[in-house]
Each structure stands twice: as structure tokens, then as C-alpha cells.
Amino acid sequence: MEAITSMEIDSCARRSSGFWPTIMILACWVACFILFCRLSASSSVLLPDADSVLGRLLGSSRVALGQSLYLEADNYFHQGVKHPQKKAFIDFFQRWDAIIAPNLHTHPKGTSIYELMPWFRFATEMDPHNVEAYLTASYWLASEGARPDLAENILFEAQRNNPGDYRVLQQKGRLYIRAQKEKQAELALDMGIRLWPGQLDPEDEQSRLDLAQMLTLRAFLFEYRGHRADALTLLRKASSLFPGNKALAARIQALTDGEDTQKWAREMWTEVFPRKSTCSREEHDHDDHDDHDDHDDE
Amino acid sequence: MSRVLTIARVVWLEMIRRKDLYVLLILLAALLMVLISVNVYGLGSVARYVKDVGFLLTWLCAWFFAIGAAGRQLPQEEARGTIYSLLAKPVTRIELLLGKWFGAWTIAVAATAVFYLLVMGVTHLRGGHFVSGSLIQAFLLHAVNLGMVTALALAFSTRTTYGAAASLTYVTTLASFVLAPQIPVLLTQETGIRAQALLVLYYALPHFELFDLRQRVVHDWGAAPWSMVSVIVVYGILWIVVFLGLAWFGYRRKRFSRGAQL
Numbered sequence: 001m002e003a004i005t006s007m008e009i010d011s012c013a014r015r016s017s018g019f020w021p022t023i024m025i026l027a028c029w030v031a032c033f034i035l036f037c038r039l040s041a042s043s044s045v046l047l048p049d050a051d052s053v054l055g056r057l058l059g060s061s062r063v064a065l066g067q068s069l070y071l072e073a074d075n076y077f078h079q080g081v082k083h084p085q086k087k088a089f090i091d092f093f094q095r096w097d098a099i100i101a102p103n104l105h106t107h108p109k110g111t112s113i114y115e116l117m118p119w120f121r122f123a124t125e126m127d128p129h130n131v132e133a134y135l136t137a138s139y140w141l142a143s144e145g146a147r148p149d150l151a152e153n154i155l156f157e158a159q160r161n162n163p164g165d166y167r168v169l170q171q172k173g174r175l176y177i178r179a180q181k182e183k184q185a186e187l188a189l190d191m192g193i194r195l196w197p198g199q200l201d202p203e204d205e206q207s208r209l210d211l212a213q214m215l216t217l218r219a220f221l222f223e224y225r226g227h228r229a230d231a232l233t234l235l236r237k238a239s240s241l242f243p244g245n246k247a248l249a250a251r252i253q254a255l256t257d258g259e260d261t262q263k264w265a266r267e268m269w270t271e272v273f274p275r276k277s278t279c280s281r282e283e284h285d286h287d288d289h290d291d292h293d294d295h296d297d298e
Numbered sequence: 299m300s301r302v303l304t305i306a307r308v309v310w311l312e313m314i315r316r317k318d319l320y321v322l323l324i325l326l327a328a329l330l331m332v333l334i335s336v337n338v339y340g341l342g343s344v345a346r347y348v349k350d351v352g353f354l355l356t357w358l359c360a361w362f363f364a365i366g367a368a369g370r371q372l373p374q375e376e377a378r379g380t381i382y383s384l385l386a387k388p389v390t391r392i393e394l395l396l397g398k399w400f401g402a403w404t405i406a407v408a409a410t411a412v413f414y415l416l417v418m419g420v421t422h423l424r425g426g427h428f429v430s431g432s433l434i435q436a437f438l439l440h441a442v443n444l445g446m447v448t449a450l451a452l453a454f455s456t457r458t459t460y461g462a463a464a465s466l467t468y469v470t471t472l473a474s475f476v477l478a479p480q481i482p483v484l485l486t487q488e489t490g491i492r493a494q495a496l497l498v499l500y501y502a503l504p505h506f507e508l509f510d511l512r513q514r515v516v517h518d519w520g521a522a523p524w525s526m527v528s529v530i531v532v533y534g535i536l537w538i539v540v541f542l543g544l545a546w547f548g549y550r551r552k553r554f555s556r557g558a559q560l
């Protein structure tokens with residue numbers, strides 16, 4: 001009789017101890033479901049590839065997760081220093097926290113910038129349509145990281161995943177100009193101008209700035225080759241986007257007046273657009289050199 | 299004192315027999331292996347993210363382990379009926395509580411030390427390094443934090459089942475870690491009764507964020523001022539005393555009857 005009672009007690013205890021975790025799991029599931037519905041409603045245009053395993057597992061939450069991973073790169077860029085936030089009061093807890101938390105304004109230099117890259121990688125793995133993450137990664141790798149070769153690879157990947165986005169081609173154009181690869185720069189910029197504005201709002205200030213920059217850079221390449229009429233057409237288009245721009249007006253005036261802008265463009269090409277991020281091991285196979293420390297930063 | 303240590307030893311033996319620690323260790327090792335196998339654009343010696351995610355996982359594993367270890371001690375004794383033979387021995391209830399807490403806390407700290415060693419080893423494999431001063435401080439504060447978590451779980455478990463105690467501890471510690479530090483920011487937009495409620499929460503909840511030095515360790519900042527670390531340690535000890543006091547308050551006159559406790 002006593003044995004039966006003991007068994008009953010054990011079984012009852014087990015049932016009782018499983019109750020709360022079950023409730024918690026159910027609550028979490030409901031929360032995830034609500035979050036999923038909200039994300040589905042707000043970001044149906046930006047749905048990542050649903051055919052992959054990750055896509056099926058995480059669904060639309062990949063976009064939100066990718067964005068938070070991208071923000072983690074910003075945290076690394078500030079070396080773990082928190083963004084200042086507006087607070088209602090400052091008390092001793094916050095003063096203690098300010099003393100023990102990292103608080104100097106500093107950024108990674110040189111190859112330390114590589115430490116940001118895993119977060120860009122994770123962000124783009126989560127959401128291959130996070131073009132911003134691709135662009136930022138390629139920018140830092142090409143400039144501070146002195147690895148234009150890897151930056152180019154990132155942009156190729158970005159283009160594969162976002163074939164209709166002009167921003168990737170704009171970045172490629174800039175990268176090639178910096179690397180003094182004029183033909184590739186021309187192709188990238190021509191394609192970028194054709195694809196503009198893509199899915200973005202043509203009235204958006206940033207998107208208009210992007211177009212103006214692509215037009216100006218392309219005009220510069222025309223000037224470099226001595227094609228003054230083409231350059232003038234593009235500069236006029238750029239000027240129509242931002243009518244008050246004095247630099248653009250001056251360039252248009254110079255071309256209209258018949259000045260030798262090719263000479264100016266060639267000087268710019270060799271002096272103002274130097275290879276800022278030249279890798280001293282460019283002749284080597286980079287895959288064999290993971291400990292990439294020495295670069296010629298001009 | 300020796301009775302407290304004997305009870306703590308029994309907690310250790312029980313936790314070693316259980317598989318929780320090994321499962322968490324294997325899980326952590328597997329996740330770290332996945333992390334270091336990630337190809338980051340062909341860049342080799344990138345290690346900071348391994349350190350970062352590794353320590354985040356360490357905090358999570360230590361949290362689960364500590365709550366599991368402390369929260370189940372008393373309900374388990376009661377469910378098995380072994381509490382009767384235990385209290386029949388010359389052991390006071392305060393000694394029982396202290397022994398259970400000390401055992402759960404020390405094994406949680408020992409498990410955390412193993413997790414730290416694993417993360418350090420994997421980070422070194424990836425070419426990373428550590429600033430020893432901040433690492434020691436981070437571990438010290440983490441250990442004090444685990445003392446608070448185990449004391450809280452024990453306090454809840456004096457009057458509830460294991461499941462309820464664990465759930466309440468998860469919710470309270472999560473709120474302390476995530477919500478409490480954000481309250482001064484939230485208060486810029488709140489007024490009236492909601493603002494008052496948030497303010498009460500701010501001062502009523504322990505500030506777990508003070509014990510988290512991961513950012514210092516991950517981003518190779520040097521050691522924080524020891525004077526401030528000592529102040530935070532004292533703050534943590536005060537909370538441990540408060541939680542153990544609550545546990546004693548809940549347990550000292552508790553009556554056990556097989557029907558009621560289940």
C-alpha cells in the first residue's frame with residue numbers, strides 16, 4: 001500500500017513540475033507566432049530566399065535577425081561602447097555602469113576592421129537582400145582593410161542575390177575607379193544608371209544623390225577618354241537633379257567653354273583617385289595568406 | 299559549518315550524477331565548433347566574434363545550469379520524501395538552506411569556469427587573445443551574479459514546485475537583466491502611474507547588467523577600476539543576503555504534508 005502511494009506521489013510530482021515549463025513553452029510559441037505575423041505583414045517585399053533550410057526554419061524573422069546582426073557590426077565599430085541614449089534621470093547605478101563599461105570614443109584601425117566582418121557575413125547569410133550590409137562590408141574591406149579583392153567578391157555575391165539593385169553597381173563603380181580599372185568602372189556605372197531607382201523611391205534624397213554620383217563619375221570617365229559631349233549630357237542630367245550645385249555648374253561651364261578637361265581628368269585619375277588601399281601582396285594568392293597584416297596605405 | 303558543507307557536498311554529488319552539465323558542455327562545444335568553422339570572406343584570424351558569442355553562450359548555459367541546480371533542491375527533497383529524514387537529523391532549516399545554496403552556487407561557478415576555459419581555448423585556436431585583468435574581473439562578477447541567481451531560485455522553491463520556481467526565476471532575472479537598465483530610457487516617454495510603476499521596478503529589481511563585463515573582455519579593454527568592481531561585489535552580496543533571508547522566511551515555519559506539497 002505504501003509502495004503504491006509513493007508511486008502515485010512521484011507521478012503527481014512529475015506532472016506538477018512539468019506544468020510551468022509547458023505553459024512557458026506555449027507562451028513563447030504564441031509570442032513567436034505573433035511576431036511572425038507582424039513581420040509577414042510589414043516586410044513581404046523583402047522576404048529572403050524561402051527555399052533554403054534557414055529560410056524555411058526562420059521565415060520572415062530572418063530579416064529582423066539579419067538587421068540586428070548588422071547592428072552588432074556597428075557595436076564592434078565602436079569597440080563595445082554603447083550609443084548615448086536620452087534618459088529621464090542619472091542615478092548611482094548608471095554612474096557605476098558608466099565606470100565599468102567601455103566608454104572611450106574609438107574605432108578599429110587597419111586590419112582590426114576585419115573583426116566587423118563576421119557580423120556582415122551573418123547578416124547577409126540571414127538576409128541576402130540586406131544590400132546595406134554588403135555595401136558597408138565592401139567599403140571597409142576596400143578602404144581601411146586594404147583588401148579590394150575581397151570587397152569585389154562581396155559585391156559579386158551582393159549582385160548575385162540582388163541583381164536589380166543599382167547600389168551594388170554604384171559601389172562596384174567606385175571600387176573600380178579607386179583600383180583604376182576604367183573599363184570595369186564604366187560597365188558597372190552604365191548598368192547602375194540603367195537600373196536606377198529599382199525598388200527604391202526615385203524621389204528619395206539619398207537615391208537622387210546616388211544617381212547624381214553615378215552620373216558624375218560616369219561623366220568623369222567620359223572626360224578621361226576625351227568624350228566631351230557624352231560627359232556634358234550626363235553632367236547636365238546630374239545638375240538637373242541638384243540645380244544649385246556649384247561644382248557641377250563649373251564643370252558644365254568648363255566643358256561648354258571648350259576647356260581641356262581631359263588633362264584635368266587624367267590628373268585626377270592619377271592623383272586624386274589613387275589606389276588608397278593597395279595590397280602589398282596583390283601578386284600572391286590571398287587564400288594562402290590569412291595573416292594579412294602588411295599593406296601599403298597611401 | 300561542517301553540516302552546511304556536508305549538505306553542499308551532497309548537492310555536488312547529485313549534480314555530477316545528473317547529465318545537465320555534460321549536455322550543456324557538449325552543446326557549447328558544438329556551437330563553438332560551428333562558429334569557428336564559419337568562413338568570413340576568406341579572412342583567417344578573426345576571433346572576436348567567437349569570443350563574443352562564446353561568452354554569450356557561457357552566460358546562457360550558466361544561467362540555465364544555476365537555476366536548474368538551485369531550483370530543484372528543496373522541491374525534489376519534498377517530492378521524494380527525503381526531507382523528513384533530513385530534518386530529523388540534527389540540521390536546522392537555515393543550515394539546510396545555506397548548504398543547498400552553497401552547493402548549488404559553487405557547482406554553478408565551477409561549471410562556469412569550465413565553460414570559460416572552453417571558450418578561451420577555442421578563441422586561442424582561432425588566434426584570439428585575452429586581457430587577463432578584465433577576464434578575472436568578468437569571472438568574479440559573473441560568479442557573484444550566479445550567487446544571486448541561485449539564492450533567488452532557492453527562495454522561490456521554498457514555496458513552489460521546481461517548475462514554478464524555475465519559471466519565476468527565469469522571468470525575474472531576465473527582467474532584471476533586460477528591462478531594469480532600460481527603465482531610465484523608457485521613463486522619458488512615460489508619465490503618471492506607469493512611470494511610478496517603472497520606477498518602483500527599477501529600484502526593486504537587482505541590476506544584473508552591472509555584473510556583465512563581456513564587452514570589456516570581448517573588445518580587449520583593460521581591467522575596470524577595482525574599487526568599483528569591489529562596490530559591485532558588495533552590492534551583489536547584499537542581494538544574496540536578501541534572497542537567502544527571503545528563503546529562510548519562507549522555509550522556517552513551513553509545514554510538510556505529503557498531500558499539500560504536491
